[in-house]
Structure formats: C-alpha cells, structure tokens
Amino acid sequence: MKKLTGILVSLVALILIAYYALGFIVESSLKKNISAAPQISMLKVHLDQYQRGWFSSHAILAVTAHIPEHTSTDKNGVATKMPPVDFDLSFPLTINHGPIIFTDSGIRFGIGHITTRPETHYNVLINYFNQILYRYTFPAVAFKSRIGGQDFQFELLGVKALFGTSANLDKLNSDFILYGLSGAASKVVFKLGKVLHYSKLFRTQEGLWLGDSQLSISSINLNIADEKTFSLAGLDFGLNADNHAGVLNFKWDVSLDKLLVEDKAYGPGVLKLTIKNIDPAAMPLVNQQVSNILQKSQDPQLSMMAILYEMPKLLSKGAQLELEEMSFKVPEGKITGHFKIWVPKNNLTDPQLLLQKVLGEGQFKAPMSLVRELMVASITDSITKQAAKTAQAQSTPQQVAAAPVATPAPAPVAADVKTQAQQKADKTLQDMVSKGFLNVEGNDYVFNFKLENQQVTVNGQPFNPDMLP
Numbered sequence: 178m179k180k181l182t183g184i185l186v187s188l189v190a191l192i193l194i195a196y197y198a199l200g201f202i203v204e205s206s207l208k209k210n211i212s213a214a215p216q217i218s219m220l221k222v223h224l225d226q227y228q229r230g231w232f233s234s235h236a237i238l239a240v241t242a243h244i245p246e247h248t249s250t251d252k253n254g255v256a257t258k259m260p261p262v263d264f265d266l267s268f269p270l271t272i273n274h275g276p277i278i279f280t281d282s283g284i285r286f287g288i289g290h291i292t293t294r295p296e297t298h299y300n301v302l303i304n305y306f307n308q309i310l311y312r313y314t315f316p317a318v319a320f321k322s323r324i325g326g327q328d329f330q331f332e333l334l335g336v337k338a339l340f341g342t343s344a345n346l347d348k349l350n351s352d353f354i355l356y357g358l359s360g361a362a363s364k365v366v367f368k369l370g371k372v373l374h375y376s377k378l379f380r381t382q383e384g385l386w387l388g389d390s391q392l393s394i395s396s397i398n399l400n401i402a403d404e405k406t407f408s409l410a411g412l413d414f415g416l417n418a419d420n421h422a423g424v425l426n427f428k429w430d431v432s433l434d435k436l437l438v439e440d441k442a443y444g445p446g447v448l449k450l451t452i453k454n455i456d457p458a459a460m461p462l463v464n465q466q467v468s469n470i471l472q473k474s475q476d477p478q479l480s481m482m483a484i485l486y487e488m489p490k491l492l493s494k495g496a497q498l499e500l501e502e503m504s505f506k507v508p509e510g511k512i513t514g515h516f517k518i519w520v521p522k523n524n525l526t527d528p529q530l531l532l533q534k535v536l537g538e539g540q541f542k543a544p545m546s547l548v549r550e551l552m553v554a555s556i557t558d559s560i561t562k563q564a565a566k567t568a569q570a571q572s573t574p575q576q577v578a579a580a581p582v583a584t585p586a587p588a589p590v591a592a593d594v595k596t597q598a599q600q601k602a603d604k605t606l607q608d609m610v611s612k613g614f615l616n617v618e619g620n621d622y623v624f625n626f627k628l629e630n631q632q633v634t635v636n637g638q639p640f641n642p643d644m645l646p
Contacts, residue, residue: 262322447502
C-alpha cells in the first residue's frame with residue numbers, strides 16, 4: 178500500500194513539474210517564432226507583459242506601426258504634406274501548458290495551446306433535446322493610434338454570445354456578455370462597463386411570445402477635457418410576461434444605482450410597473466391592428482376602430498394597470514409615485530359602457546423646487562419660440578410694393594425672459610395650490626387622484642378644468 182501511495186505521489190509530482198517545465202518551453206518557442214518572422218521597419222510584432230503561471234500564462238501580442246511624415250501629390254500636381262501616423266494594436270493571449278490541455282473546444286494534447294482572451298470560438302450544436310445552439314466568442318482587442326499629434330485609443334474587452342432555438346422555433350434562449358468597451362480621442366474619453374443580456378422566451382398557441390428578459394449595464398462614463406460629463410452605474414431592466422390561470426400578466430422592473438449629469442447626482446431609483454389579467458385570445462388581434470397602423474397597410478382610423486372594438490374583450494377578465502413603485506432621488510429631494518387603474522370583470526361589448534366601469538387611484542410627490550424649475554424651463558422655451566415667430570413674421574416683406582418694410586422687433590433679453598418665466602411659474606403654481614390641484618407637504622408638491630363612477634377626484638375635490646392653469 179505504501180509503495181502504491183509513493184508511486185501516486187511521484188506521478189502527481191511528475192505531472193506538476195511537467196506543466197511548469199513545459200511553460201518555459203512554450204514561452205521560448207513562442208518568442209522564437211515571433212522573432213523569426215520577417216521584420217518590416219514600419220511594422221513590428223512582439224510579446225509584451227508575459228506572465229508565466231504554473232498551468233497557464235498570460236501575455237499581450239502587440240503590433241506597432243509607424244508611417245513617417247511624407248508628401249502626397251494629387252492629379253493636379255499639388256503637393257500635400259501628410260503627418261506621421263503611429264498605431265498600436267494588442268491582443269490579450271492565454272497560453273495553456275501541456276501535456277493535457279483543457280479548452281473551450283475540448284481536450285488537447287501537446288506542449289501548449291495559445292488562444293485569445295476570451296477564446297475565439299464559434300459553432301452550431303444540436304443537443305440531445307433537439308435544440309440548436311449558436312455560440313460565438315470575440316476576443317479582446319486594443320487599438321492605439323497617433324495621427325498628426327492627435328491620439329486615438331480603442332479597447333474591446335471581448336464578447337460572448339449564445340443563441341438557442343427549438344427545432345420548430347417556438348422557444349428562444351439567448352445570453353450575451355460584453356466585457357467592456359472604451360475609447361479616447363482628443364479630449365473625449367468614453368468607457369462602457371460590462372453589459373449582460375439574458376432572455377428565455379416561448380411562443381404560445383395564440384402566437385404570443387412570453388418569458389423573461391434581463392438587461393444589465395454596470396457602468397457608462399464620459400469625460401470631456403478631464404471633467405466627468407456623464408456617469409451611470411448599475412442600470413438593470415427586467416421584463417416578465419406569463420400566461421397564468423388563463424390570463425396574461427406583464428411586469429417591468431427598472432432600477433438605477435447612480436446617475437451623474439453636469440455635476441448633478443441622481444439615484445438610486447426604481448420603477449415597477451405591472452399589467453395583469455389580459456385576455457390572451459384578444460391580445461393577438463390587438464397586436465395585428467397595431468402592426469397594421471405601424472406598417473400603414475390600411476387606414477389608421479379603421480385600425481383604431483378595430484382596436485376599440487377588441488378592447489372590451491381584452492379587458493373583460495378584470496384588467497389592471499399598476500405602478501407598484503416609483504422612487505427616484507434627485508438633488509432637490511425625491512420623486513415618488515404609485516397608481517392603480519382597473520376594470521372589474523365584465524361581459525360588456527360596448528367600449529363606451531366599459532369606460533364607465535373604470536376605477537383608479539394614485540399619488541405622485543415631487544420636490545417643489547424641482548417642479549418650479551421644470552415649469553420655468555418650459556415657460557422660457559415657450560416665450561422664446563413665440564418671440565422668434567413674431568420677429569420672423571414682422572421681418573417678412575410686405576406684399577404691397579408701396580408699403581414700407583416692417584422693422585423687426587428686438588429680440589427679448591435673456592434676463593427679461595427668465596424673469597417673466599419665473600413670475601409666470603410662481604403665479605401658476607400658486608393658482609394650482611389655491612384651487613386644490615396641488616397640495617403642499619413640507620417641501621413637496623403632492624397630487625392625489627381617484628377615479629370612480631366616471632368622476633375624477635383630485636386631492637379630495639371633484640376635478641374641474643378651472644383647476645388647471
């Protein structure tokens with residue numbers, strides 16, 4: 178027994194030593210191979226950042242080029258001096274040591290196996306479940322260039338994609354990973370972090386595609402002149418559609434960790450929206466009418482009438498639209514909201530009678546300073562556009578020859594426009610509060626509504642058009 182144990186220990190030690198020793202041989206052979214390649218003065222290839230490990234090593238295959246300054250002459254004999262051009266192209270490599278090598282394509286036997294990182298690979302596989310799987314991997318690549326004193330840089334960290342279908346195309350699965358992307362030119366620097374997308378869908382007997390889909394973006398950053406102009410972190414978007422107990426249900430989930438725009442920080446934020454209890458038999462008919470409108474294959478008015486005709490059946494199982502949660506932090510505070518609009522189960526066929534059955538309630542809350550800022554911006558834009566239209570109309574030559582040409586009105590001063598907009602916004606908000614359209618709670622404006630028996634109630638008062646500015 179001791180002899181057998183000793184043999185096994187010696188065998189394991191021999192294998193470990195072999196892996197490490199073959200690592201030296203692979204490195205030496207690879208460097209000799211690259212050095213033996215024909216060298217061109219303007220183009221050079223070499224290994225960089227070689228990091229030898231026990232079972233595998235990592236390196237960068239670097240390609241550098243230099244095109245010196247030269248003069249180009251066009252067909253008219255005009256000479257133009259062309260600036261020098263330099264660029265660097267690099268590919269991350271993974272060098273797996275032998276004698277037994279495990280790769281994405283299977284087991285290999287040899288001294289070493291060299292591949293891109295991630296390993297470049299594509300294939301089509303039909304598995305034992307009669308599913309067709311399409312797989313593709315694109316390696317990381319970096320590109321650097323210098324033209325006439327201007328630097329350009331681009332780097333892709335690799336892509337993996339998997340797409341699967343059933344034999345009769347009623348099931349679709351996909352996975353997509355972008356490991357990262359960055360670029361820089363002049364004073365602009367852009368960087369995109371890891372992007373993940375996943376979906377698992379199936380087609381129902383009614384021809385509807387249901388299932389799950391998820392998109393995640395880890396980060397996006399944009400810097401201009403060494404200043405962070407835009408930054409995003411932790412964006413997730415999810416969609417679920419299912420057919421449960423004979424009704425269709427849809428759910429959207431959106432979340433964001435952080436957003437920075439022009440030195441203003443936003444987030445975290447979340448939004449959850451659901452649509453429930455939709456008749457699956459009526460949904461394909463509505464989809465077809467919407468498709469007809471988009472493709473303009475028939476009269477849009479006829480399509481809209483057809484959609485209205487299907488609405489009672491579509492909503493007959495107690496349809497419900499609900500904003501379960503909306504919360505978004507802004508520099509001025511937090512925006513929150515929720516609402517629910519639904520129709521009780523019914524057997525109605527008249528869209529007009531259906532509208533009489535609609536019920537609803539909800540609340541929205543936003544910082545007063547933010548609401549005022551948005552209203553001022555909207556009024557400012559309206560005043561500016563109106564002044565531009567007036568000036569254009571007055572500057573048009575009169576049709577009568579004897580009539581003098583009107584003198585264009587002077588453009589309004591920006592400070593005057595802003596003052597007018599602020600005064601109008603303050604008066605409008607005061608009126609909306611005094612009439613009950615908006616309530617004030619601390620530093621927030623609050624809007625509550627309720628819909629019942631065809632009557633809309635706003636903040637506990639029956640709604641009437643006079644509440645609006």
